[in-house]
Amino acid sequence: EIGLTQSPGTLSLSPGERATLSCRASQSVSSNYLAWYQQKPGQAPRLLIYGASNRATGIPDRFSGSGSGTDFTLTISRLEPEDFAVYYCQRYGRSNALTFGGGTKVEIK
Amino acid sequence: QLQLQESGPGLVKPSETLSLTCTVSGDSISSPGYYWAWLRQPPGKGLVWIGSIYSSGRTHYNPSLNSRVTISVDTSKNQFSLKMSSVAATDTAIYYCARQHAIPAANYLLNFDYWGQGSLVTVSS
Numbered sequence: 001e002i003g004l005t006q007s008p009g010t011l012s013l014s015p016g017e018r019a020t021l022s023c024r025a026s027q028s029v030s031s032n033y034l035a036w037y038q039q040k041p042g043q044a045p046r047l048l049i050y051g052a053s054n055r056a057t058g059i060p061d062r063f064s065g066s067g068s069g070t071d072f073t074l075t076i077s078r079l080e081p082e083d084f085a086v087y088y089c090q091r092y093g094r095s096n097a098l099t100f101g102g103g104t105k106v107e108i109k
Numbered sequence: 110q111l112q113l114q115e116s117g118p119g120l121v122k123p124s125e126t127l128s129l130t131c132t133v134s135g136d137s138i139s140s141p142g143y144y145w146a147w148l149r150q151p152p153g154k155g156l157v158w159i160g161s162i163y164s165s166g167r168t169h170y171n172p173s174l175n176s177r178v179t180i181s182v183d184t185s186k187n188q189f190s191l192k193m194s195s196v197a198a199t200d201t202a203i204y205y206c207a208r209q210h211a212i213p214a215a216n217y218l219l220n221f222d223y224w225g226q227g228s229l230v231t232v233s234s
Binding site: 033035037043044045046047050056088090092093094095096098099100101102103 | 155156157158161169170171172205207210216217218219220221222224225226227
């Protein structure tokens with residue numbers, strides 16, 4: 001099973017700042033089969049990015065994904081108040097590869 | 110607009126079977142290219158994929174839960190269901206149903222794009 005490690009665990013930033021979140025896989029992720037989700041308290045996760053760098057429908061362009069192989073990054077160019085949340089990466093492909101990272105909390109500094 | 114809604118008991122006794130149903134509206138559960146999935150999230154913790162089902166009935170399960178989980182589909186009602194046997198306190202979680210993109214011919218399960226609001230299930234006597 002491919003494990004996903006997200007860092008940092010918590011990111012303390014101010015609105016308007018840039019956020020850089022990391023997701024590292026224990027083995028190479030084929031075909032860039034990696035997604036990012038945002039989850040706010042009391043809500044279901046929301047798909048942000050799929051295929052490592054493709055924004056989902058309706059996602060603002062301040063969100064971008066990059067990376068390949070074992071290292072992936074979610075960048076929020078300028079944090080808006082509604083962006084403070086927990087972010088998860090997810091590896092997909094064969095069913096034995098379906099796994100989530102432990103999450104990064106982006107909190108207001 | 111696609112919507113998913115979980116339903117079922119919020120309290121289950123230890124050793125009993127947890128049963129949840131997800132009702133899909135706004136699209137057919139038989140739409141090609143999609144699996145229908147169950148995930149869970151223990152309080153304050155991360156997301157865990159439980160398993161997924163195609164409209165044909167083909168299933169894929171998380172190996173760590175495989176022995177206790179059964180997912181079924183009822184295309185006539187546009188619903189799919191989860192049964193988890195022999196539950197324990199560690200199965201207490203918010204259970205989500207979701208639509209999952211897939212490449213069925215290759216048995217590839219992809220990302221989740223639509224989610225239900227979640228259903229809290231507590232395992233306690």
